[in-house]
Amino acid sequence: MHWICDSVKDRGTDLSTRARISSTQGKASASVEDKSSTVENKMLQVCPCGWQKVTSVKGLRTHQGKKKCVAKKGQSSRIDQYFLRSQSSQSDEVQRQVENHSSQDISNAATEEEEEGVVREDAGDTEASMPVRERTMEQKVRVRWPRANDSKEWEIVNRDLSVILSRLRGNAIERLEKMGDIIYSYGVERFGLHERKRSERVQSGKSRRQREIEELVKERRQLRKVWRKATEEEREGIKVLQEELRSRLAVLRRAEHLRKKRRKKEHVRTGFFRDPFKFVKGLFSQEKGGQLKAERLEVEEYLRNTYSDLEKNRIVGFPPDIPPLEGIEHEMDVRPPRWKEVQEVVRRAKASSAPGPNGVPYRVYKSAPDTLKFLWKQLRIVWEKQIIPRAWRRAGGVLIPKEKESVDLSQFRMISLLNVEGKIFFSVVAQRLASYLERNSLIDTMVQKAGIPGFSGCLEHTSMIWHQIQAAKIKKRDLHVVFLDLANAFGSVPHSLIWSAFDYFRVPQVVVNLVKAYFQDIRLCLSTAGFTTGWQRLEIGIMAGCTISPLAFTMAMEVIIRASKWVVGGERRQNGLHFPPVRAYMDDMTLVTTTMPCTKRLLEKVNKNLKWASMKIKPSKSRSISIRRGKLSDRKFVIDDEEIPTIREKSVKSLGRWYNVVE
Numbered sequence: 001m002h003w004i005c006d007s008v009k010d011r012g013t014d015l016s017t018r019a020r021i022s023s024t025q026g027k028a029s030a031s032v033e034d035k036s037s038t039v040e041n042k043m044l045q046v047c048p049c050g051w052q053k054v055t056s057v058k059g060l061r062t063h064q065g066k067k068k069c070v071a072k073k074g075q076s077s078r079i080d081q082y083f084l085r086s087q088s089s090q091s092d093e094v095q096r097q098v099e100n101h102s103s104q105d106i107s108n109a110a111t112e113e114e115e116e117g118v119v120r121e122d123a124g125d126t127e128a129s130m131p132v133r134e135r136t137m138e139q140k141v142r143v144r145w146p147r148a149n150d151s152k153e154w155e156i157v158n159r160d161l162s163v164i165l166s167r168l169r170g171n172a173i174e175r176l177e178k179m180g181d182i183i184y185s186y187g188v189e190r191f192g193l194h195e196r197k198r199s200e201r202v203q204s205g206k207s208r209r210q211r212e213i214e215e216l217v218k219e220r221r222q223l224r225k226v227w228r229k230a231t232e233e234e235r236e237g238i239k240v241l242q243e244e245l246r247s248r249l250a251v252l253r254r255a256e257h258l259r260k261k262r263r264k265k266e267h268v269r270t271g272f273f274r275d276p277f278k279f280v281k282g283l284f285s286q287e288k289g290g291q292l293k294a295e296r297l298e299v300e301e302y303l304r305n306t307y308s309d310l311e312k313n314r315i316v317g318f319p320p321d322i323p324p325l326e327g328i329e330h331e332m333d334v335r336p337p338r339w340k341e342v343q344e345v346v347r348r349a350k351a352s353s354a355p356g357p358n359g360v361p362y363r364v365y366k367s368a369p370d371t372l373k374f375l376w377k378q379l380r381i382v383w384e385k386q387i388i389p390r391a392w393r394r395a396g397g398v399l400i401p402k403e404k405e406s407v408d409l410s411q412f413r414m415i416s417l418l419n420v421e422g423k424i425f426f427s428v429v430a431q432r433l434a435s436y437l438e439r440n441s442l443i444d445t446m447v448q449k450a451g452i453p454g455f456s457g458c459l460e461h462t463s464m465i466w467h468q469i470q471a472a473k474i475k476k477r478d479l480h481v482v483f484l485d486l487a488n489a490f491g492s493v494p495h496s497l498i499w500s501a502f503d504y505f506r507v508p509q510v511v512v513n514l515v516k517a518y519f520q521d522i523r524l525c526l527s528t529a530g531f532t533t534g535w536q537r538l539e540i541g542i543m544a545g546c547t548i549s550p551l552a553f554t555m556a557m558e559v560i561i562r563a564s565k566w567v568v569g570g571e572r573r574q575n576g577l578h579f580p581p582v583r584a585y586m587d588d589m590t591l592v593t594t595t596m597p598c599t600k601r602l603l604e605k606v607n608k609n610l611k612w613a614s615m616k617i618k619p620s621k622s623r624s625i626s627i628r629r630g631k632l633s634d635r636k637f638v639i640d641d642e643e644i645p646t647i648r649e650k651s652v653k654s655l656g657r658w659y660n661v662v663e
Helices: 015-019 023-040 055-067 080-086 089-099 152-165 172-192 208-229 234-273 276-284 296-307 339-348 362-367 369-385 419-438 457-474 497-502 509-520 549-562 596-612
Strands: 043-046 050-053 113-115 132-133 394-401 414-418 479-484 523-526 582-585 590-591 623-626 631-633 653-656 657-659
Touching: 015 234, 043 055, 043 234, 050 055, 089 457, 152 172, 152 362, 172 369, 172 419, 208 234, 296 523, 339 369, 339 419, 362 369, 362 582, 369 419, 394 631, 419 509, 419 549, 457 479, 457 590, 457 623, 479 596, 497 549, 549 582, 549 596, 582 657, 590 596
Parallel strands: 394 523
Antiparallel strands: 043 050, 394 414, 479 590, 479 623, 582 590, 623 631, 653 657
């Protein structure tokens, strides 16, 4: 296509050319532009009363004022309805949001808080920090977008959005800031919102059989009262009546039980055919639920303590004994995102994924190709300018219970909801980075399987660990396995360690600058049923739900693993097979060695490197298995003078498999 080029130019930021235009030429060109804009703005305007004419928006307003047909309902031009919306109170609110460049995340009712260090675009510089007031917002109600198979409706949506977005003014960053709110407002006006589900259950009427059972139970109670006061002769007749009631109740209750059984069976069958994966997963997963019982100040203090880093400016560097990196054979692709890459990312994304703070889901970009193409053009400019929009760096957090009756913060895990536009962009970055690491063998997939596509990491790790344990028992060998649990691994990894990992693996500076700009001012807030917290800057750790964070965490952990695993050799078999001493999947690390001295040496080295990275092992939640000549031993390992429990004392679940002792 003719509009695809290697260098992308953002006309909204070309200020120097316009500054050199003389005043005389400016006046002449302004008059010409005014005339041309008047002609260009004329289009077919349709009024609800049926009147239509090729004129401007002002002409449509004049007609509606004279004929007084503004209040009439009808199918007028949807595009004009959107732009005329600025006269309503709703449009005033949206206009204020656009002018303030607010990402409108998660809480309308929350108070304004003074934040510092918000990244903004400057004329000649990349970013600057200044104190501003920024509001959090409640999570937006989802729009009732059409079904994916409603192609005719999506054609109209695609055409309308392409015209609306083409009228946006400003540079790429400003257009991306406004884009999400405009799409959401259009969806609200066109399709409305989903009504929130109420917890009240509608009780259905009782069947004839159920009513008869209730009547028979009442009659049986009445007969018991009569039997107590009756004579011997009368009791004989009452016994006959009771036997008849008992037999009738038995028949009715048996029929009712069979009906409920059939209904339950049909419900289970329907659930299986609707979504087999979800159904089977529900059979093996534990029931989880609950509601957080904590005040807003308590939750904000928790976020502040978790994601604040007093040593954020500390330079980590590399561990002193890490092996040097070999040469890079395949360079990373640093060109702006290609159209096919963006299409593939959107195609693979789940349409049912929860939208980000702006309320726009993946479904819009899946079904509106022209809207996606407009977004792609802005993404190319973002890549060239190396500036990340603020709307991409605002996340709304929701709490997911980890136990059946969760009430405390420690019983929940937080998932961050980010705008899909930023997730699409950084998905392309993550795919290129993963391909670069895999092609150059920078990530040992026998040790670390997280973040690299094409590997069933959990299944392979658990299968190999279980195979080594069973082989040691059968062949009377020694084997020592230590399952390590890291304290808040995702929330405690320093950003400086991530940048050191990027330098160690020689990631191109273009990609490093993009990820640094993303992490520089990333903020999140937490929404619960009763309140929404203020913004908290993410000074340490990563967010669950981000597309680039998992791979960045994997690279940081790979630096620690490379600096630790060289102290031991792992298990070697006579047939030439070699099993690595460390197996990892994100923050789940398992040490597998054949001797006690090797296990202690490796454990001390891993603990030392984790402390160097400001991370910590939790000995109380870690577990160990010691097999001595094929039999389970009670030998224990120690971390910082604290013993690691064995699986004989406490069982452990690692990567989906339970390890326990059955006597």
